[in-house]
Amino acid sequence: MKRVQIDPSIDLYFGENFLLGSLQSYLKGRRALLLADSALLELYAVDLAKKLGVELVAVPSGEEAKSVAVAEHLISKLCQKGCDRNTFFLAFGGGVTTDLVGFIASIYMRGAPLVLIPTTLLAIVDASIGAKTAVNTSYGKNLLGTFYPPKAIFADLAMLATLPSRELLNGWAEILKISLVCDIEIWLLAKERKEEAIFRAMKKKIEIVLKDPKERAIRHILNFGHTIGHALEKISNYQLSHGEAVAIGSVAESYLSMDLGLLEPKLFEQIQHAYSQFPLKLPKAYTKEALLAAMSFDKKREGEDLYFVLIDRIGHALPFEGRYCKKVTPDELKNTLNWMESCRFYP
Amino acid sequence: MKRVQIDPSIDLYFGENFLLGSLQSYLKGRRALLLADSALLELYAVDLAKKLGVELVAVPSGEEAKSVAVAEHLISKLCQKGCDRNTFFLAFGGGVTTDLVGFIASIYMRGAPLVLIPTTLLAIVDASIGAKTAVNTSYGKNLLGTFYPPKAIFADLAMLATLPSRELLNGWAEILKISLVCDIEIWLLAKERKEEAIFRAMKKKIEIVLKDPKERAIRHILNFGHTIGHALEKISNYQLSHGEAVAIGSVAESYLSMDLGLLEPKLFEQIQHAYSQFPLKLPKAYTKEALLAAMSFDKKREGEDLYFVLIDRIGHALPFEGRYCKKVTPDELKNTLNWMESCRFYP
Secondary structure: OEEEEEEOOEEEEEEOOOHHHHHHHHHOOOOEEEEEEHHHHHHHHHHHHHHHOOEEEEEOOOHHHOOHHHHHHHHHHHHHOOOOOOOEEEEEEOHHHHHHHHHHHHHEOOOOOEEEEEOOHHHHHHHOOOOEEEEEEOOEEEEEEEEOOOOEEEEEHHHHHHOOHHHHHHHHHHHHHHHHHHOHHHHHHHHHOHHHHHHHHHHHHHHHHHHOOOOOOHHHHHHOOHHHHHHHHHHOOOOOOHHHHHHHHHHHHHHHHHHOOOOOHHHHHHHHHHHHHOOOOOOOOOOHHHHHHHHOOOOOOEOOEEEEOOEEEOOEEOOOOOOOOEEEOOOOOHHHHHHHHHOOOOO | OEEEEEEOOEEEEEEOOOHHHHHHHHHOOOOEEEEEEHHHHHHHHHHHHHHHOOEEEEEOOOHHHOOHHHHHHHHHHHHHOOOOOOOEEEEEEOHHHHHHHHHHHHHEOOOOOEEEEEOOHHHHHHHOOOOEEEEEEOOEEEEEEEEOOOOEEEEEHHHHHHOOHHHHHHHHHHHHHHHHHHOHHHHHHHHHOHHHHHHHHHHHHHHHHHHOOOOOOHHHHHHOOHHHHHHHHHHOOOOOOHHHHHHHHHHHHHHHHHHOOOOOHHHHHHHHHHHHHOOOOOOOOOOHHHHHHHHOOOOOOEOOEEEEOOEEEOOEEOOOOOOOOEEEOHHHHHHHHHHHHHOOOOO
8 A cells, every 4th residue: 555645734545455444543533424425335335334433424326416405415414413524524435426525525614624535446536636526507517616625535446346347447538538638658557557557647637736726727638528528428418427428528639639730640540549448429419519508618618718628649738828728619629529420439 | 995915816905985996997807797685786786787897696685595595596597697717706795695605606616706895894894804605504504615715805884874773783793802802902993983993803804814714723713702693693593693693692702701710800891881882682582502502513613512712801812722712511601601691781
């Protein structure tokens, strides 16, 4: 098990089969509550809560749970249990659980201490890094949220043993995206030394987040694939997973980079090839118009314009005078939208 | 008009009859929305929005508006109007409006720029200072919220001309409380040079908040009068105003300071005398038991214990080894609760 001090106030624990022991020493003398994805109760959470000697609260599963209504319901339970602003909230689950519990912790009595225990590969490399919390509204995904760093992150790869392969691919889609915008090494490691690739992707992401916690500049690069990805998720009514949507979005935004003359066609082909292992499918309700409408609620939007992160090679997003994203008109987007409809890997 | 740079990112504008001109120059080239207390639409807000050339959104009046449900409803309106995370949200009203709009701004797309335009004396010296946002839940007042500093505060005393005298007294109750815990000068100025007293109270409060933004230590002193005050507000079902409740709370917690042997009886009498101008009344539903139950959801609580800020003279809260609050058992509270029931200024 590796322990990394991210900054003076965040500890990252990474490895395999260390969770119980490390959590026990971490929580010594602290009041805590395990808020666990209800799909994980039988498999892990009931047992873990018992061994830690903490109360267990079940968090509804699935993207629909990331709502203000569910947050409010869980907050009532926390009030009933007499949680105060020193109670540690342990978020145990995938990105839905860590985003939702993170949001609750950030607003509960103006902030209760938060510990993330991501149980999916995607949550390990995405939701648990970056101090972003979120819930959805009917106007879009993650439209409400806060920047709220956890006190600690426990990423135990042993959890991944029970993960469906679709979920594993979601995580790899995110890792490849991190590689595309900032580090070709991860791209190479991903083929052979998977644990190292995962840890390096986490570290790279953390470095970027620490440079720009409020997402004013370089942190934008982590949104590569997300402008189109989020819109696809929304169109699919969240039947498409975040990882699948970002995988499609990453290839599409690589196409856009090529179409705008920034990325060589040869490199685009390499990217497309690497993603061919993913079962990428556009949602049934997809039309160009639906995509454009859904993108109009993107958080990177300013006024009527859409902004995209763009790359000029594998491992490098363009800085665009320190903004790290570029205005793209609907007209400039046309070829990419056409390509999305016709592309062979969307059956 | 005085302009004070609070820290690199917050501007405080203070004076009389300067609001329109200053706001016009401040907002030049920025997209903004005026979110105004619906009780102020006719009197000020419709006209102000028109002159500023910004859209107007009415915020429901009264403490009941500080709810998750109202926040969610307003957020939908903001989405419909296409607000993005660069849209300036101008909160125009008393503390209910600034707390609620502040909360919304803090979670809207993980944070939209916030400008506070407090229109009551209490909001000028209390809600607008300190970067706290809040909504209530059925378990207590301000149980949900964030720490979220505004970009600017415009405090124009001309607004106070139309303020009912009950509302003015609310503000003075807060100013006296600030004086009690940290500055006897304000206590003296309050008699003769009211505008100076208001400005000095704001400045003192800002100094404390900057020293301890997250309320881990010295900022606790600003909660003097609030442990009892919040509970009284709750018991009264928010018919008691925040200022009235804090006025009663301040006298009661001064009594507690005296009862614990920290404050001389002579000084307690001076305090009691200064507050005799206030029409202090306990809520009808008041019982000792109801008060204790309501206090059990106080945010300063840890486990079963209650914590109080205590003073040893006018202008000085006791540090208690840097915690600035002290554990008080229900037993130690008994005399204070008895005194509350029997005290002559509660008719």
